[in-house]
Amino acid sequence: MIAPANGGDSMRNTFLKWLFAFIATAFALTFGISFLVQTRQARENAVLLIRLRISDARRQLSVTEGNLKRISEMTSAMALIKARAFAGFIEQSPELLTSREKLQEIRRMLDVDELHVSDQKGILIASVPEEYHGYDMASAAQSAAFLPAISDPSFEMVQEPQRKGSDSEMFQYAGVARIDQPGIVQIGYHPRRLMEAAQLADIRNIAAGFRIGTRGAIIICQNHQILSYGGANLSKTDLIAARINQENLLNQKIFRTHVGNQEFLGVAEKFRDYWIVGILPTNEMYLRRNSVVGVLVVVDLLLFALVFVLVSILVQKIVINGIYRINASLKKITSGNLEEKVQVTNTDEFKALSKGINATVAALKNAITETAARIDAELQFAHTIQVSGLPDPNPVFPQQVPFTLAASMKTAKEVGGDFYDYLLLDDDHLWFMIADVSGKGIPAALFMMTTKTLLHKLAEKGLSPKDIFEQSNREICARNKTGMFVTAWMGILELGSGRLECANAGHNPPLLLHADGSSEFLKIPPGLVLGGMETSKYRGSSLYLKPGDRIILYTDGVTEAQNPKGDFFAEKRFQQVMEKHNQASVTSQQLLAEINQAVSCFADGAEQADDITLLTLEFNGKTPTCLTLPAELEQLQSLQEFLEKHLLQAGISDKICSQLQLAAEEVFANIARYAYPAQAGNAGISLQILPHPKGKIILQFRDNGIPWNPLTKSPPDINLPADQRPVGGLGIFLVRKIMDDCLYQYQNNQNILTLTKYLPAE
Amino acid sequence: MKIEKDRKGQELTLTLSGRLDTTTAPTLEQELQQSWNDISTLILELKELDYISSAGLRVILTAQKHMLKQGSMKLRNLSDNVREVFEMTGFADIMTIE
Numbered sequence: 001m002i003a004p005a006n007g008g009d010s011m012r013n014t015f016l017k018w019l020f021a022f023i024a025t026a027f028a029l030t031f032g033i034s035f036l037v038q039t040r041q042a043r044e045n046a047v048l049l050i051r052l053r054i055s056d057a058r059r060q061l062s063v064t065e066g067n068l069k070r071i072s073e074m075t076s077a078m079a080l081i082k083a084r085a086f087a088g089f090i091e092q093s094p095e096l097l098t099s100r101e102k103l104q105e106i107r108r109m110l111d112v113d114e115l116h117v118s119d120q121k122g123i124l125i126a127s128v129p130e131e132y133h134g135y136d137m138a139s140a141a142q143s144a145a146f147l148p149a150i151s152d153p154s155f156e157m158v159q160e161p162q163r164k165g166s167d168s169e170m171f172q173y174a175g176v177a178r179i180d181q182p183g184i185v186q187i188g189y190h191p192r193r194l195m196e197a198a199q200l201a202d203i204r205n206i207a208a209g210f211r212i213g214t215r216g217a218i219i220i221c222q223n224h225q226i227l228s229y230g231g232a233n234l235s236k237t238d239l240i241a242a243r244i245n246q247e248n249l250l251n252q253k254i255f256r257t258h259v260g261n262q263e264f265l266g267v268a269e270k271f272r273d274y275w276i277v278g279i280l281p282t283n284e285m286y287l288r289r290n291s292v293v294g295v296l297v298v299v300d301l302l303l304f305a306l307v308f309v310l311v312s313i314l315v316q317k318i319v320i321n322g323i324y325r326i327n328a329s330l331k332k333i334t335s336g337n338l339e340e341k342v343q344v345t346n347t348d349e350f351k352a353l354s355k356g357i358n359a360t361v362a363a364l365k366n367a368i369t370e371t372a373a374r375i376d377a378e379l380q381f382a383h384t385i386q387v388s389g390l391p392d393p394n395p396v397f398p399q400q401v402p403f404t405l406a407a408s409m410k411t412a413k414e415v416g417g418d419f420y421d422y423l424l425l426d427d428d429h430l431w432f433m434i435a436d437v438s439g440k441g442i443p444a445a446l447f448m449m450t451t452k453t454l455l456h457k458l459a460e461k462g463l464s465p466k467d468i469f470e471q472s473n474r475e476i477c478a479r480n481k482t483g484m485f486v487t488a489w490m491g492i493l494e495l496g497s498g499r500l501e502c503a504n505a506g507h508n509p510p511l512l513l514h515a516d517g518s519s520e521f522l523k524i525p526p527g528l529v530l531g532g533m534e535t536s537k538y539r540g541s542s543l544y545l546k547p548g549d550r551i552i553l554y555t556d557g558v559t560e561a562q563n564p565k566g567d568f569f570a571e572k573r574f575q576q577v578m579e580k581h582n583q584a585s586v587t588s589q590q591l592l593a594e595i596n597q598a599v600s601c602f603a604d605g606a607e608q609a610d611d612i613t614l615l616t617l618e619f620n621g622k623t624p625t626c627l628t629l630p631a632e633l634e635q636l637q638s639l640q641e642f643l644e645k646h647l648l649q650a651g652i653s654d655k656i657c658s659q660l661q662l663a664a665e666e667v668f669a670n671i672a673r674y675a676y677p678a679q680a681g682n683a684g685i686s687l688q689i690l691p692h693p694k695g696k697i698i699l700q701f702r703d704n705g706i707p708w709n710p711l712t713k714s715p716p717d718i719n720l721p722a723d724q725r726p727v728g729g730l731g732i733f734l735v736r737k738i739m740d741d742c743l744y745q746y747q748n749n750q751n752i753l754t755l756t757k758y759l760p761a762e
Numbered sequence: 763m764k765i766e767k768d769r770k771g772q773e774l775t776l777t778l779s780g781r782l783d784t785t786t787a788p789t790l791e792q793e794l795q796q797s798w799n800d801i802s803t804l805i806l807e808l809k810e811l812d813y814i815s816s817a818g819l820r821v822i823l824t825a826q827k828h829m830l831k832q833g834s835m836k837l838r839n840l841s842d843n844v845r846e847v848f849e850m851t852g853f854a855d856i857m858t859i860e
Contacts, residue, residue, distance in 0.1 A: 636785055658813060658843045665815045669784045718852025722826045730851055731816040737850045 038289040046285035050267040050278030068201035076158035079174030087185040097126040114188030149177040216280035338365040379414035400624040400686040406588035407615040416611035417444025434553035435488035465490040465503035466540035477534040485531035498545040513582040515548025547621025557610035624688035631683040666731035675705025695759030709744040772802040779810030782818030802833030809839035
């Protein structure tokens with residue numbers, strides 16, 4: 001069946017597992033691709049950013065260079081103007097050359113630091129500061145550059161700024177020719193603005209002003225030298241260690257390198273003979289990527305979780321629930337409820353499956369029903385065979401016998417392993433027994449049939465119970481391949497004397513119900529079960545039954561009957577029930593009915609576990625007196641005389657005698673009138689008088705006439721007024737009124753009517 | 763069984779003694795049929811009747827039915843055995859018993 005096996009994976013779990021795997025893979029793929037794309041993007045963005053910064057740097061450089069040029073030109077122009085102005089002052093007032101104060105005043109006015117004037121030989125004749133006075137311009141290359149002004153009145157020159165003095169500050173000289181006479185007019189000044197502009201325009205200073213991202217930087221290299229770098233937390237040593245000054249790295253244009261313990265992305269561009277390098281920490285470059293990927297992960301996770309939940313709910317609703325419902329139905333079907341219908345109709349597939357299963361179950365049910373019917377019929381047949389193999393449970397013997405015997409068998413299954421048997425060996429000996437084959441059902445029944453036949457054959461030979469057991473045991477052992485065995489109890493009753501010879505082969509001891517109401521279990525030494533051991537010996541025992549004694553043989557199905565609580569019926573209860581009903585008015589059949597009823601009540605619906613078999617034998621003591629008469633009304637007198645004689649002899653009262661005569665007359669008149677319509681015939685009458693304490697009179701009529709049960713006649717309505725009452729039909733009514741028990745049987749072509757009258761206690 | 767007849771005008775008294783059973787009932791029936799046509803009262807004196815069976819009851823019921831049409835019937839002095847049978851069969855309720 002499809003019911004989920006323990007330990008295996010349920011469909012739901014398998015599905016969820018795979019769904020999870022797929023979704024996890026999809027998630028991983030999405031994540032991986034976005035990560036790669038984002039990484040690439042981040043790198044490209046970083047490169048672009050760095051390039052932008054580099055380009056900014058270059059642009060700034062261009063701008064500041066332009067500025068520098070203009071400032072330089074302006075500074076030069078201004079210097080020349082100042083120098084000419086000074087030359088003009090000298091021309092107008094040559095005396096000022098000798099006035100230190102005037103010179104100082106002019107210097108302040110011109111906003112310069114130094115003023116120098118030379119003669120036609122190039123010797124300074126006036127100077128601020130004064131210590132230059134007398135300095136020969138030709139004595140140094142720097143100052144010598146101005147000497148052409150002595151001979152060229154149109155000379156003008158602005159020197160490049162040069163370092164000067166102890167503080168190596170940049171200093172610039174501009175000079176023109178003297179107007180008043182040949183000579184040089186020179187001014188010197190600190191070109192601060194120019195220097196500032198130059199500084200601004202110096203590529204080496206660009207780097208410090210640029211930052212890329214938070215910790216990225218611009219680095220300027222030239223000829224394997226790191227000229228400058230910006231950004232925080234960078235050291236030149238680290239940069240050199242990172243080979244940022246190496247051409248072979250920079251030639252890659254885009255590269256990665258470690259500065260300190262930080263990885264950087266680098267972009268290098270050649271600018272004139274410089275390398276402008278931009279670097280950006282990779283973690284910074286991936287900052288945006290990481291946040292994007294982080295958001296993506298969260299969104300993806302939510303999305304995939306949602307998909308997972310939705311799909312699993314859908315599958316649960318559409319598939320799994322249907323399968324569970326089908327499985328639940330199948331489970332019921334498997335456990336035997338073939339009425340269960342599978343009704344899962346949410347999809348066409350399930351509809352078809354339900355229909356298929358229902359059809360299969362219906363077919364199965366039919367097949368089972370048919371098979372069961374066949375088996376039932378066969379078992380019923382087997383039951384009939386088995387029961388017909390047993391002797392009549394309520395036997396009537398051809399001749400009157402001084403005992404009554406009754407048996408009952410209730411098999412737990414259709415066929416059982418219990419059996420009883422009896423046989424009137426001759427006029428004076430009754431053989432009877434009970435047995436229980438191990439097990440139940442067909443095997444026990446088959447074994448029972450052979451055992452019963454065997455025992456019956458041996459009994460017919462006239463052997464004693466002990467010998468029958470020993471011989472049968474040997475035979476059973478010799479061909480007992482299945483290891484089955486039989487317990488049995490057997491007795492032979494001598495009818496004249498009441499002597500009972502018996503033996504036990506492992507069977508329950510019979511219950512002996514004495515005529516005086518007491519009882520005991522008849523415990524004789526038991527031998528081993530039949531079929532147990534080939535060499536088993538059995539012991540015969542004997543005892544005498546008194547008139548009115550009853551012996552009850554039973555199988556353990558009686559004493560071991562269980563109620564729903566698991567209690568056993570047990571010997572004690574059995575004995576109590578039997579004692580309670582051990583009265584003269586209770587026939588053997590009734591006694592069996594009582595015990596069967598008691599066991600059934602006790603079981604209270606619990607299943608019968610074993611066959612319940614009983615045989616009761618009541619010893620009446622004396623062989624009845626018999627009379628055979630032609631079945632004619634004329635013989636009535638003889639019958640009445642016969643009855644009167646024996647009844648009065650036995651000390652029966654007049655009144656009872658008269659009642660019995662009335663009953664006898666009615667029955668005999670019936671036989672005489674109706675039994676033999678075609679030819680003459682006889683009627684047999686037997687009379688048995690049992691003494692107290694179980695005093696009763698048994699009157700039996702037999703005829704070989706047409707089968708007719710007078711007891712089936714409905715009684716007349718005795719409450720009708722005289723004019724409405726039919727005149728006939730009172731005979732059998734009177735018989736029933738008088739006698740305590742009436743039993744009709746038809747056996748061996750004989751109508752047998754047994755009438756019993758209990759004698760009132762004395 | 764013995765039957766003694768005593769006729770006084772319209773009244774007939776039959777005294778039965780012994781056993782009224784299957785064999786003797788027809789005798790009584792014949793006797794009644796001969797004499798019951800012109801009487802108005804039938805008395806059955808049963809003091810000496812020891813025994814009665816259904817055959818006897820049948821005759822008595824027939825007589826009762828007949829006498830209901832033309833008069834009455836009385837039963838007198840039933841013995842214990844006979845009375846018991848009458849009671850068993852309900853005859854005691856439908857007959858006049860003195």
